[in-house]
Amino acid sequence: MVTLLLDSTQLEVVLSLSERALSFRKGNVVIERSAITRVQLTDDAWTWLRGYPSPGSYVRGVIAMGTWRSAGGDDFALIRRRRPSVVIDLEGHPEYQRIILTTRHGLALVQALRVEVDEQPADVAEIAAETGTTPVIPEKKPRARKPPAAAPVV
Template sequence: MTTLLLDQSRLEIALTRTERLLAFQRGNVWIERETIARLQLTDEPATWLRGVRAPGTHVPRVVSLGTWRSAQGDDFVAIRHGRPGVVIDLEGDAHFSRLVLSTRHGLALAKALHLDDGDAADAEV
């Protein structure tokens, strides 16, 4: 699915051209590291979808990509159904209040985000 790149200052959600097209995104999604409030691992990220898709793509039991709008804020979603993932709560981000992502590397991402000494500079997750 998506590639997650983490450095000392931000998390980049690198989307393929097809993913950008389906998610209605012009480029990759950048999240400042200090806006990440909480990360939760999940076996089925699709259960965390909230609100309505606007804009984006949703094929039931296959894929969900794009922005989901709800009363709690906008979520960026990039999931393949049936695969493990992460839910990342954001505080103070200009565009999103939460990220819901499919990734096999959720545990590694969680560990890298909790490093305070900066040893994870330019870590690809």
């Protein structure tokens, strides 16, 4: 799971060792708050991918990690399966135009970007706890399956 650190000047996407290896990236992704133009929540991050991974890892429907190059600009993706995600549009960032992350703290991130925060970096989940808002992901209902058809009697 991705860790997001937010302070008054920047948002930092802290990558684990495996995320660094799969995204072919040596360090974390640092985004100045002034470069963030829009933050959107989405249930299907796969629809936001554009272009091709270069460098990056891609297994259709399972993971998409790394830099995605397209004519519209470069994006950084960190997507796992079909989980709730956040899309961060950037303007003036030296590397990327968009960041696409699978995180269960998307709602907390949106709310944390609206409030003033301390100078010390804090985990987005902790900021959500302080503001009294906890994102809740509704559980999916299992599909009802049809019983198998009876074999014809001969």
